[in-house]
Amino acid sequence: MLETLLIRSRAVPPDPPRRRGATSLGPEKDRFGVLKAVLSAVPWLQAGMGIAILLAAGLVPWATGKVLAAMDQKIQAIDVHGDFVGDNRTAIERQAGQWIGKSYFSTDLSDIKADLEARPWVETVAVRREWPGRLEIDIREKKxxxxxxxxxxxxxxxxxxxxxxxxxxxxxxxxxxxxxxxxxxxxxxxxxxxxxxxxxxxxxxxxxxxxxxxxxxxxxxxxxxxxxxxxxxxxxxxxxxxxxxxxxxxxxxxxxxxxxxxxxxxxxxxxxxxxxxxx
The missing domain is CATH 3.40.50.11690 (Cell division protein FtsQ/DivIB)
Known part of the structure; x- marks a missing residue:
């Protein structure tokens, strides 16, 4: 009789407390499931490379401009080449000399070409830069x-x-x-x-x-x-x-x-x- 009573007197774990007015419907759903699915679908590697390329494309012109500005200097000398019969070498050199002292990089060589080709005897003009501060001009005269x-x-x-x-x-x-x-x-x-x-x-x-x-x-x-x-x-x-x-x-x-x-x-x-x- 005593053994029976002892068995029955063992403590039984109580049921978990319930919030007042709440009804249990099963496991709670994951609130961030949709966000995780969206994030997992994004190709992060490709997106990162694309952003890097865009940044590089924007920075290259800026960096190039900075480098050229740091390296730029004035045109110091101009050499004129060509065989002249009708025109005068001294006059051509004097006309080309107006670009001495101008920016080596920002001077538009097509302006020099057009200016010299306006001379009656000149047929074609080729202008090129020679680092660090020289221009080479080749002139072909009309025959x-x-x-x-x-x-x-x-x-x-x-x-x-x-x-x-x-x-x-x-x-x-x-x-x-x-x-x-x-x-x-x-x-x-x-x-x-x-x-x-x-x-x-x-x-x-x-x-x-x-x-x-x-x-x-x-x-x-x-x-x-x-x-x-x-x-x-x-x-x-x-x-x-x-x-x-x-x-x-x-x-x-x-x-x-x-x-x-x-x-x-x-x-x-x-x-x-x-x-x-x-x-």
Missing amino acids: PLAYWTDGRLVSRTGEVFQPPNPEVAGRLPRLAGPDERIRDVIAMARTMSDNLLEHGLGFSGLSLERRGAWTLSLANGIEVVLGRDQVEKRFERFITVYENRLVSRSDEVSRVDARYTNGVAVQWKPEQVASGPKT
Whole structure:
């Protein structure tokens, strides 16, 4: 009886206290579950690299500017290179010298190039920096091909230019015509010059009138009128007549009109006896 009583008298753990007015519904949900899921889905490595790249891209120009500013100095000397016939080296060096004392890095080389290429004789200019404070300028001068209308010059590239001293070009053929037809005149002049050379004749000049008529001048002083039509054919006819009939008396001939269908008309020099209208 006593044993039974002792067993029954053992303490039994009481139920956990409940908050007043609360009802237990099971385990409490994780309040930060959604936030953890979002954070775990973000590619933190890629995002970090992207941010680093953006920061570097923003800092590089700033850092470069700081470095260049620290290294920058004044242009101390300018060297001009080139072979000059029409232009003057001293004048070019004086013009380029206006950039001495300017910033070595911030000076725009295209400004120097444009300024020097404005000179009539200058065709191209190349400018480069030479550390620590020098500029190198290479200049190529225009090569005149012939004298053009009104005392101007035309270069081998077909550019018409008017320097203050065209006479320094020396002895050149004389071409004339409308400016918009200059390439046609040059092409015709080259063709005729080559043909004349094959027959022992020198080319002196060629003119194209606005109405389209061509007149050729030879080195021996003979003028050949070719007109507007069938110019190449008339030129060949003149060559034939010259070789067969005129070559022995070329110093007596002043002018040849090749506009006739079956021949040419020869105008002799004043002291010579005039020939018939056709030969």
